[in-house]
Amino acid sequence: MNEEKIVTRFAPSPTGFMHIGNLRTALYAWLLARANGGRFIVRIEDTDQVRLVEGAVEVILQTLRQTGLDYDEGPEVGGEHGPYVQSERKEIYRKYAEELVAKGQAYYCFCTPERLQQLHDEAAAADSVGGYDRHCRNLLPEEVAERLSRGESYVIRQKIPLEGVTSYTDEVFGEISMENKEMQDQILLKADGYPTYNFAHVVDDYLMGVTHVVRGSEYLTSTPKYVLLYDAFGWPRPHYVHLPLLMGQNEDGKISKLSKRHGAVSFQDLLQAGYLPQAIVNYIALLGWCPKDSNQEIFNLAELCQAFSIDGISKSPSVFDYGKLNWFNSEYIKQLSPTNFAERVMPLLKQKCPSDGLNLDKLAQLLHTRVSTINEAANMVDFVAERLPLDLANYTNKKNKTTPELCLRILQEVQPRLVACADWQNDTLFELLKAYAAESGVKAGAVMLAVRLAVARQAVTPGGATELMEVFGKAESLARIELAMAELQ
RNA sequence: GGCACGUUGGAGAAGCGGUUUAACUCACCAGCCUUUCACGCUGGCAUUCAGGGGUUCGAAUCCCCUACGUGUCACCA
Structure with a gap:
């Protein structure tokens, strides 16, 4: 794996806030690059114009800044492979999509959303999950040309081999094989001219020289389709590093993909709740990864770089535990200097205990070893603010x-x-x-x-x-x- | 439903065929320390690795089956 300089990327979609699972993916991608003297790229995948959320890009970049995940190429800093925002690379994808059509590896499809919906409904009625029926896969070139010239709305689909098996080797999950007949002729270029993730990320990863694709394991089974794309273009395949999912525990004890119902799940939520950025980073680093030959748990970024390696990544999903996060946070709070801690709680103390004569500096000092989050101080000082009834x-x-x-x-x-x-x-x-x-x-x-x-x-x-x-x-x-x-x- | 992946204690996990009577951390429990709490310290907490079959002198570690869980089958990423 050292024959080439490692290049990884973090490619978030600006469709909301910074989910903790996303941050963890960014962290691992960053770590993989930094631990091996490689480069780290940030790319914004905003090809879904419908789901775009105002301000989301800024939140992403700010999170990276707050956690110390610096990048060599990307928005704001630029780089030789720019632009780093997919909506600004629109024409690149069309060119490559057409190249694929020319190679007979993709085709124009004129099916309407209505027809596709109907296909879907019929399959659902038959109690199964259907896909596209490849209706346009074998249209005659003349017909395609004619409909194109008429200005008919179209998409470009990938022509998946009808038979055979596609395999690839994932760095953490090992060999993954998928029968080609299980795969759909997925859309590469949408009717609005934007590419899908499925296509754009492959083109960009290739163009940007990404050597290791780091992402969540939800992509594990769609990767064969991407691998087919690399093969179709004749490009070398990248290494794949799929990460185990982050789960949350429900009230009934069952677990499911970490989501809002489990509590604060965005980086911003966590900061709001009084957690320190480095404590969050330290904790999520250990969710799905464990250092070799060491029992160390408290790591700063530099130490993580030292210890990180792919073979320490586990395959099984892990449950996000606020209890353990609290412990990490209390450790980091204890590491804060007394003055630093005092500065952080003081606004809260002043607000809760405004009366004169109180020694809030002393109060802060008492709180320092007793809270696991800054916010926790709030409920601990009620007795200072007022004279509570006592039994x-x-x-x-x-x-x-x-x-x-x-x-x-x-x-x-x-x-x-x-x-x-x-x-x-x-x-x-x-x-x-x-x-x-x-x-x-x-x-x-x-x-x-x-x-x-x-x-x-x-x-x-x-x-x-x-x-x-x-x-x-x-x-x-x-x-x-x-x-x-x-x-x- | 098809396909893919996973399964070590309440949680994160080590373990990679034999000194493992399964490390370590959080949580929990007990005790010590102490101006309560917290901090700190000490001890307890899986005779067992989802279940069942194999392979082997020997398996949590290799193979198979079953169960359960999760993911995926979009003009979302």
Whole structure:
């Protein structure tokens, strides 16, 4: 495989947003090129003018930028094989399609969409799946010429051999064979003059020198038709690298192709949900690929390039697991510097906890090791934003042997010391409470519990008693202790 | 329905005919640590590789069949 310089491409269709499965395909194609000192091309496949979505190209390019998948040729950067947008290469395809007709490997078809629909309906009625009946395959040249000159609407179809078998070797799935009689005379050039994907990608991959076609395994069984096209032109076939599909788990436990019903499935959705680009990339890299002789899981792009190889790609589909993504994300969040993390949560904290006097920097610090996504911080700080109702039963704790009565006593005895405290920060407060515990003979754990509950008004909190007091500041902390004592009275 | 591909624990997976009593990670459970939670640490979690037949001295690893799953059969990509 090293006899030639590897050239791969990512060829998305701008028909929506960046699906995570698409991103993963882009990643693998990029990795294959970069890991072998090859080139990576981006090509926009916008031959379906009906499904075009405004702004989709920009989303695709932006995603590539955000994930660090740089390309050598493509939109915006150009290159020697441009243009890289298929709608701008329209005439190229016609020329090649006509060449195929001349070679007897393709033919003009004048069948109307209505007739095709009828064919389809009849097949469906017979409880089967029918294809095109090759009605125009053997039209006389004179008839074709005449109908063409009359300006009749037409498409150009590939002339698939009626007999025999077509095989190719996929780099991950091995040899794939398909009986020619199973294949349809697929349309190469549509009535609107645009090529189909089936044709355009073959022509472009050849013209752009793509050596390895990397794409999802949904193309596994249509590839024989593409291979036939290469053969018809007399072009060398590229290597094929089909990737296992990405699945999602449904509520009933069944799995199916990853889609919106499984939750956030576009790169943008995931960013919106608080995931970091590199965590997403790291996670999807491992969905369907595994490094050889290593148990490493945390990889940055450079490390992925080092470790990546085709034989690490598996054949079986994998289920996208948000739980594991969360773990990756929390690892990447922990890697963030305290300041960097603080910058990211701060907008959210300021919005949720606008009141003055709160130490949001301290809050951010507490949150750093406790969240798996930035957004998760939102539901964790409600108790800071407002004084939540607290069930007094929480003051009864078996491990620390506390009761509401004990807690009340603790709060009453500790309050004057807190009022007198001049240095309102964690370490000082902690020492203060410990000193009280030692002097009073009450267990330190009990003291911490009473104070934490009084201040937080919530059983489980992101931080201990004294850390939270630092967050609340002296005034609010004392006010809450005051409130707690009243409730316990 | 035809064809194609897949099937190792709840999820990602290693494994490529013999020291594998199936590695590692997430999740889960238990314990430790600890000012709760989280972090961290320790231990548990498939006697078995979809099922059934073969081949072999020996199979998760090779072959066949069955089951199940997914993909594909568009003037979509």
